[in-house]
Amino acid sequence: MSRVTVLVVDDSATMRSLICAVLRRDPDIEVIGQAGDPLEAREAIKRLNPDVITLDIEMPNMSGIEFLEKIMRLRPTPVIMISTLTQAGADITIEALALGAVDCVGKPGHGMIAADAFGGLPEKVKAAARSRLRPLGDAPPAQAATGPAFKPNGSVVAIGSSTGGVEALLSVIPALPANGPPTVITQHMPGTFTGSFAKRLDSASAAHVTEAVDGDRLEPGRVFLAPGGDRHLTVVKAGGILRCRLTQGEPVSGHCPSVDVLFDSVATAVGKKAVGAILTGMGRDGAKGLLSMRQAGGRTLGQDEATCVVYGMPKAAFELGAVERQFPVSRMGAQILAACASMSEG
Known part of the structure; x- marks a missing residue:
């Protein structure tokens, strides 16, 4: 396989040097160009045709988000956003990911070592090069809940x-209704961004979406997103009541929070009344946990290859026998509700 070619776009020469240095340590990656603003980047893209672009959020002449829109509309290319670890940076990063950026990385904050901040960037770049892109406007729309009222x-x-x-x-x-099944989510994402993402999901949904807090009670109409960082989201049952539990822990399957940890806890606490869904993602996190859910009598679904940006996690789960059926992402919400509705009361 030929090396993945990358164009680094950032208005800071220092930051460009740091990103390039990290990427050049990987023999499978070739940095073929740098640009200090979107105008330079536009010419470089035409001239170099990179496999992947790393793109700063805040730049002169045109914001990163405006430039991303132009890239995704006119010349769809895998883009990884490089964001400041601030609230404003997080909000814009979530907007960029919703527009089709493949992934995001936070810039090193005060006291952080650049190699630590950008340590996962080479793997993200290589995954981005293999990703499946959709031109802007081709993504499946968010579908409101339809059909019989959910009980x-x-x-x-x-x-x-x-x-x-x-x-x-x-x-x-x-696609989940206002009284839909209580839902817990682990999405691999830096901790700075999960709060903004929960708010974005909440504003787009009838259900109430928040970052999970230790002790939150699982109730109809509530959706809980695992905070990024150094704690795993699990579900526990005490006194007949299901609650979120956030626990400190080492990475599992390479991640903290880990999908495997969440799914394992749901298999134990909920058993046959649970529905698990594994969506697009790089790696194998979640495959073993989803198998535990299926073995405990729960229903298990996977996103199909055609609609995944990266068919890694769903593929691993499918090959392990953890997935009952695969569906396009546009149908996943409806299928989750159907699986829940098929379960008897109790």
Whole structure:
């Protein structure tokens, strides 16, 4: 396989040098150009035709988000956003991911070592090069809940996603009704961004979406997103009541929070009343946990290859025998509700 070619776009020469240095350590990646603003980048894209672009959020002459829109409309190319670890940077990054950026990385904050901040960037770049892109406007629309009214019946939904998950979840979660099944989500994402993403999902959905807080009670109409960082989101049952639990822990399947940890906990606490769904993402996180859910009697669904940005996590789960059926992301919300509705009361 030929090396992945990358164009680095950032208005800071220092930041460009740091990003290039990290990427050049990987023998499978070739940095073929740099640009200090979108105008330079536009000419470089035409001249160099990179496989992947890293794009700063805040730049002169044109914002990163405006430039991303032009890229995705006129010359769709895998883009990884490089964002400041601020609230404003997080909000714009979520907008970029919703527009079709493949992934995001936070710039090193005060006291951070650049190699640590950008340590995962080479793998994200290589995954982006293999990703499946849709031109702007071709993404499946968020579908409102339709059909017979959902009747809460004690079912619980657990969802795992990673690369491409922002766009996927913005299709799935708005399909859940205001009284839909309590839902827990682990999406691989830096902690700075999960709060903004929860707010974005909440504004697009009839259900109430928040970052999970330790002790939150799982109730109809509530959706809980795992905070990024160093804690795993799990579900526990105490006194007959299901609650969110956030626990400190080492990465599992390469991640914290981990989809495997969430799914394993749901298999134990909820059993046959659970529905698990694994969406687009790089790697294998969630495959073993989803198998645990299926073995506990729960229903298990996977996003199909054609609509995944990266068919990694769903493929691993499918090949392991953890997935009952695969569906396009545009149908996943409806299929989750159908699986929940098929369960008896109790």
